Amino acid sequence: MAGVVAKREGPQFISEVSVRGNAAVLDYCRTSLSALSGATAGILGLTGLYGFIFYLISAFLLSLLLILKAGRRWNKCFKSRRLLFTGGLVGGLFTYVLFWTFLYGMVHVY
Amino acid sequence: MAEPELLLDSNIRLWVVLPIVFITFLVGVIRHYVSILLQSDKKLTLEQVSDSQVLIRSRILRENGKYIPKQSFLMRKFYFNNQEDGFFKQTKRKVVPPSPMTDPSMLTDMMKGNVTNVLPMILIGGWINWTFSGFVTTKVPFPLTLRFKPMLQQGIELLSLDASWVSSASWYFLNVFGLRSMYSLILGQDNGADQSRIMQEQMSGAAMAMPADTNKAFKAEWEALELTDHQWALESVEEDLMSRELDLDGMFSKELPSGIF
Numbered sequence: 001m002a003g004v005v006a007k008r009e010g011p012q013f014i015s016e017v018s019v020r021g022n023a024a025v026l027d028y029c030r031t032s033l034s035a036l037s038g039a040t041a042g043i044l045g046l047t048g049l050y051g052f053i054f055y056l057i058s059a060f061l062l063s064l065l066l067i068l069k070a071g072r073r074w075n076k077c078f079k080s081r082r083l084l085f086t087g088g089l090v091g092g093l094f095t096y097v098l099f100w101t102f103l104y105g106m107v108h109v110y
Numbered sequence: 111m112a113e114p115e116l117l118l119d120s121n122i123r124l125w126v127v128l129p130i131v132f133i134t135f136l137v138g139v140i141r142h143y144v145s146i147l148l149q150s151d152k153k154l155t156l157e158q159v160s161d162s163q164v165l166i167r168s169r170i171l172r173e174n175g176k177y178i179p180k181q182s183f184l185m186r187k188f189y190f191n192n193q194e195d196g197f198f199k200q201t202k203r204k205v206v207p208p209s210p211m212t213d214p215s216m217l218t219d220m221m222k223g224n225v226t227n228v229l230p231m232i233l234i235g236g237w238i239n240w241t242f243s244g245f246v247t248t249k250v251p252f253p254l255t256l257r258f259k260p261m262l263q264q265g266i267e268l269l270s271l272d273a274s275w276v277s278s279a280s281w282y283f284l285n286v287f288g289l290r291s292m293y294s295l296i297l298g299q300d301n302g303a304d305q306s307r308i309m310q311e312q313m314s315g316a317a318m319a320m321p322a323d324t325n326k327a328f329k330a331e332w333e334a335l336e337l338t339d340h341q342w343a344l345e346s347v348e349e350d351l352m353s354r355e356l357d358l359d360g361m362f363s364k365e366l367p368s369g370i371f
Contacts, residue, residue, distance in 0.1 A: 027291070027294060028294070028295060031291045035292070042251070047252060047253075049252075052252070088291070091290065092291065094290065094291065095288050100251055104248075104250075105127060106123065109116070109117075
């Protein structure tokens with residue numbers, strides 16, 4: 001992830017391009033994770049509430065891994081850590097439901 | 111994991127579920143390329159470019175003025191804001207603000223946006239509903255209430271069927287929503303297939319028509335620059351530097367040839 005902020009006493013210089021690039025990387029990670037976990041949930045045959053809980057658990061695990069990867073100097077790359085937790089959750093949810101339904105149908109209905 | 115109570119024909123899987131996925135995905139990709147082809151060239155005049163650059167320069171002066179000496183800052187501020195011949199006071203541009211009704215290029219842009227995004231979705235949804243009607247397509251893995259039945263089971267006339275068994279039209283719409291974020295994986299950022307971003311842009315598009323009115327922008331910038339005061343952040347920089355441990359290791363390379371002699 002590109003470092004965007006030069007930390008000085010005073011206002012920070014933020015490169016717009018890098019902020020967008022970092023957000024794109026986060027989006028990529030979250031979409032891939034939603035797709036894969038949706039596929040897993042479909043194959044495993046999770047239904048109803050278990051499926052949604054699985055999505056929340058996997059999203060939370062992704063956030064943990066991202067925080068680990070960002071390390072101590074996270075404010076070099078992100079304005080706030082909340083973004084790592086909640087960015088793209090709803091979009092990911094749609095992708096998750098799509099893949100979940102798809103593989104559930106493939107494996108269990110047919 | 112309860113056994114599903116219906117057993118569906120494998121042909122449905124092969125000829126309905128998979129084609130709908132492909133159709134949705136390919137239509138999205140096509141929409142992306144069509145939007146690239148249909149993009150109208152934005153004509154910028156030299157004056158517009160120089161105006162926007164002047165505004166950027168003034169904004170940078172406001173934000174970073176504290177890093178240059180007071181004299182330099184005042185000199186620059188004087189250039190912009192002087193009563194008689196400051197830049198913001200003097201230049202008046204002839205501006206015709208383009209409203210969406212009168213300016214033809216904006217109107218066609220809006221039309222193109224609407225046509226390429228909403229219309230295919232409706233058309234294809236209707237076609238799929240007509241072609242693949244009358245049978246159950248797949249089961250969604252979560253329980254749905256009976257209120258969803260007329261929406262999701264459009265062609266199927268069974269009263270006792272669980273609302274989780276959906277028709278192909280609802281599978282199509284599920285695809286549309288789910289593949290939206292996949293497009294940014296595959297087509298890269300700023301792709302033309304992502305409807306939600308475009309709808310958000312349309313809602314905030316009213317704010318983007320402002321740069322056309324440069325006179326107002328100049329006036330706003332003049333006021334902001336008037337208000338900024340110079341507070342030199344580098345005032346005690348010599349003492350700060352001297353009071354810290356100077357770590358000069360590795361700052362100068364021995365192989366650096368001197369260019370002077």
